[in-house]
Amino acid sequence: MGIAMLSLAGLFIAIYMYLYKIGKIGSLICGTGGCETVQLSPQARFLGVEVALLGVVGYAAMLLLALLALQPRFGGRAWPSRLLAILAGGAVLFTAYLTYLELFVIHAICRWCVASAVIILVIFGLSLADLRRSASPA
């Protein structure tokens, strides 16, 4: 449940960033002013795709998996939890790379990105705990 709720929060952050990126939102609510610097930097694209869009897809996938894992028919199966942990683990690594870019390449911090990083870390932690629970004999 926690993973689904956090994925939904992350999804809204990613949509907000993406709407700004495509010009649908005028300015970002960002105390430091670093959000726009980060979003308008060349590093805001990864392999030709907007990082914010990758966030939207990633969080949507995690939300879907978290909701699937809650369904009684998947109760005894480990694969949704396993897939969720793999996805969250990949997202943590990608977030670490993006944080490195913010700190050492762009030299600006986006608070929304920090919030997303915290969310993804907690999701990863919860997904590992969930995985352990589903792997241990009842």
Add this chain to the structure above:
Amino acid sequence: MASPAPGMNRFYLLLGAVALAGIAWLVYQIGKPSGVSIPVNVTVLAADTAGFRGYLAGSPDAPVEVSEFADFQCPACENFETIQFPAVQQQLISSGQVRWRYRDFPLEMHPHARVASHAAACANEQNKFWEMKQVIYGRQTEWSPVRNAASKFSDYAKEVGLDVGQYDECMKSAKFAGRIQASVDEGKKLGVTGTPTFLIGGQLYPWTSALGSDSIRVLVRALLPKPTQ
């Protein structure tokens, strides 16, 4: 089909409520008006211009005057600014042959052009017009597609070293709206219909891809006083 447990029902309700709140917030963010707007077609008062006839580069005593009517959001103006203007500056302005007047001519089809003109006017108040102009044109692709270009211009103001507090006040006041309109009115009176258009020796030269620094140099040289024998 078994109905979900009461705890799950509460969770789905909560998730739905969070989703609705998030959607409402995003819709509000999309609909929120952008920060600064510069009025169009304002009545021009004498005090608006107070003798101001564009931003002047080069010696006021240069023998030939070239006026450029331009729009910050027009791609052809950006092309001229970044590709041709450096050569014009080096060969004609710095050499003392030309005094160059930059005149605002924001076109109605470009929603941010007038805000950009005003941002440059506010930079001029702190003697940084040319620096700001260069940055605004140089980053045209960055601010042109966004909804609130004013926030980008505020970033550029910081970048060119303006006192941002003074700049923001200037933008909020929209005090140069009349002066920008006066420039548009004057251009229209002269027959300017598109941008960039150059006024050289009393003759208007609308933009064509062939009109570069070389052809401007030829036109200017024809107007230079002939050396006396």
